[in-house]
Structure formats: C-alpha cells, structure tokens
Amino acid sequence: MARVLSGLLAVFWMSLAQARTGALEHELEAVVHDTAMPLSSLSVLAIRSGQLDFSYQSGARQMGAGAGAVDAHTLYRIASVSKMVTAMGVMKLIEQGKLDLDSDISRYLGYSLRNPAFPDLAITLRMLLSHTSSLRDGAGYYWAGSTTLRSVVTRATPAMWSSMAAPGQYFTYANLNWGIIGTIMEQVTGERFDLLMQRLLLQPMGISGGYYPARFSDAELANLATLYRKRTTDTEVWDSAGAWLAQADEPGVALRSAASVPASYQPGQNATLFSPTGGLRISAHGLGQLMLMLIQRGQYQGRTILEPASIRLMFSQQWLSDGRNGDTEQGQYGSWGLGGQRFGMLENGRDRLVEDSAFHAVGHLGEAYGLLSTFAVDLERGNGMVVLIGGVGRDPALHPGRYSALTCSEERILTALYRHITRPTQP
Structure with missing residues (x-):
C-alpha cells in the first residue's frame, strides 16, 4: 500500500509540474505574439x-524561410x-593582486586621467x-580603427566630464567607464581584452561565445x-505593420571582421x-552557467x-539613491x-523587476539594437531569471511597464517566471 501511495504521489507532483510549465509557456507565447508589441524571438531560463x-x-534566429529556431544555446x-x-x-x-579598487587608475593606464574641473x-x-x-x-x-583611448580621454572634452559632481560623489550611468576598465585590464595583463575574458572566465566554464565574433567558430x-x-x-x-529590420549581427555582414581591430x-x-560595455555574445544557457556559479559561491563543476x-x-x-545623489533615469x-x-532596494520604487515588491535581486539589464535583456538572481535563495528578447515590433517607449522602469513585455515575462518558478515558497 505504501508503495502504491508513493507512486500516486509522484504522479500527482509530476502532473502538477507539467501543468505549471504548460501554463507558463502559454503566458510567454502570448507575450511574444502580442500585437501591441510583438517580439522577434525570446530565450529565457529560470533557476530555483x-x-x-x-x-x-x-522564434527564429533570423527572419526568412529556412531560418533555424532559437534554442537555449543561441548566442545573443x-x-x-x-x-x-x-x-x-x-x-x-583583483584576486590575483593585479588591480586594486581604490588606487588611482592613472597608475594602471600609464598617463594621468583627471576630471578637468577636479584636477586634484x-x-x-x-x-x-x-x-x-x-x-x-x-x-x-x-572609437574604432587605430585611435588610442589616451588620445581621446586626455583632450579635456567638456562633454566627457561632469563639471558639477566630483569623482565619487554622484551616480550617473556611463558606458565610457567600461571602455576604460577594459583598457586597464589589458594594461595590467598585456592581453587583448577579448582573449583575456576567454582565459579568465568563459573557457574555464565551457561557455560559448565571447566579445569578438571575428574569432567565433562556424x-x-x-x-x-x-x-x-x-x-x-x-x-x-x-512601422509596426512593416517588416522586421536587422539591427545587429545580420548574417552575411562579415562578422569575422566586424570589430575592425588593426x-x-x-x-592597452x-x-x-x-565593447566591454555591451558586446558580449552569449546564450541564455551560458548566462545560466554564470548564475549557477554565483549561487554556488564561485564554484562551477569542481573549479x-x-x-x-x-x-x-x-x-x-x-551607491544608494537618496533622491539627490544620482540620476536614477526615472x-x-x-x-x-x-x-x-x-x-528592488527602494521602497515602492521603480527599480524592481516583478509585481511583488518584496523581490530583491542583483544583476544587470541591457537594451540595444532592439534587444532587451535581464539577468537577476537572488543569491540568498538560489533563485534567478534570464531573459533575452531578440527584438521589438513597436516603440517600447510607448509601452512602458506599470510598476517598473521596464517595458510592459519585460514585466509580463519576469512576473510570469517569478510567479511560476522563482517566488520563494511560503512558510
């Protein structure tokens, strides 16, 4: 009798899980094909x-007849x-002693880098x-071609610096920070950035892709x-009634030489x-590997x-916003x-990801060339979500989210994943 009951219980839980998965897939498919803002492709995963x-x-990797379907290993x-x-x-x-968080970065770059308004x-x-x-x-x-970063950042160009906020005093999201970070990484190692990231992180974890598609395998x-x-x-x-137009990584556009590295x-x-700031090509599966590594306190497959x-x-x-110490971008x-x-660190703030304001996570967002991406993980509970949207069919500014700074499509996807998969079990 005990075996029979155990078997019935196993069948019950399996049926419940299948029903949950089916309902979630139905919700996600509805978002992809929503005529208000259709998506060209979608790849997601959730960790619990x-x-x-x-x-x-x-969706498909490319538009047109014969294009292959997106899978968990498709690179975005x-x-x-x-x-x-x-x-x-x-x-x-930093672990290897090659960098220090609080040293003057001029020592790594080999030249003085100062805000002209705060030279000391x-x-x-x-x-x-x-x-x-x-x-x-x-x-x-x-900056492409043979341009050196030094020749650009030492010109004291006014638009490159805040004249009001001293270094360390005010938050403003700036992509330029990462171009300098990548160049510093090259200076202290003597390695090209894309190859360095392969050696430090991607290859040890067996993650496909990288920052330089010219080196990708077929x-x-x-x-x-x-x-x-x-x-x-x-x-x-x-033109929401028009055709999908390629914005980046279009087939046949000589990706093997796209970065134009002399x-x-x-x-250095x-x-x-x-593009340390935005050029990584990686799959939802690869991002899931990184997420599991973070959850496992830096361990991955015994390494x-x-x-x-x-x-x-x-x-x-x-940094924490107090309403005066940074540009929160709405x-x-x-x-x-x-x-x-x-x-989700601000009370009733728009910095959250899902409808439940109690959800807190760390990670990053991305938006460029039609792509919308999310990497969010609750390290304490070991729950996380990856979302890669390959393109949008209407101006996302016209379809904002209800409770966050995201688009309505992102809110629907993330809240569905959270509700079905990653929401903490109630005690």
Missing part, C-alpha cells in the same frame, strides 16, 4: 533553489549585461564600477541571433574595440572561478554594486 528549473525559447548580443560579466573578470584580477581628485576603479567616476558619455564611448556564428526592430536604423521611424593593435591602446568574498564584494552596496536605478545593479 540552485537548480535549472525552466527553459523556454520562441546581450548589451549592457556584458558590463556585469566584464566586472567578474575585474574581480578575478583621483579616479578609482571602484568609481568606474559604481558609475560614480564623473565621466559622461556625451563625447562618445567607442558553429557559433551559425547559432548567433540577429537583433531586429520594426524601425529603420537611419531615420528611426517605427593588425598592429597592442593591448583602446579596448572599446571589443573555483571566483572567491566567495569577491562575489559578496561585487554585489555589495556602493527610477530605474536605486542601488548599485561593483558592476551590477541591486534591484
């Missing part, structure tokens, strides 16, 4: 209690979530990682998703060529990738660590 619990994909250009991954590489170099104040790696460096994106944050290029919008790239005019390039000249202290430090609070940013955001 330190175990992969759910994975779902919809994940935009600013790349910053968090770059920061993991920084933490590894040093800029540190901690400031770069927490977006409090006083650098701004007004003069750009990517298999990686074949499973790379094109990013789309129903918007022209030159006039920025949306043959004479020397590490200009790491913006590899130590990061020390537990490094992970605690990386996501520890470095409430999107409330608290920041070293290369990662801390979500």
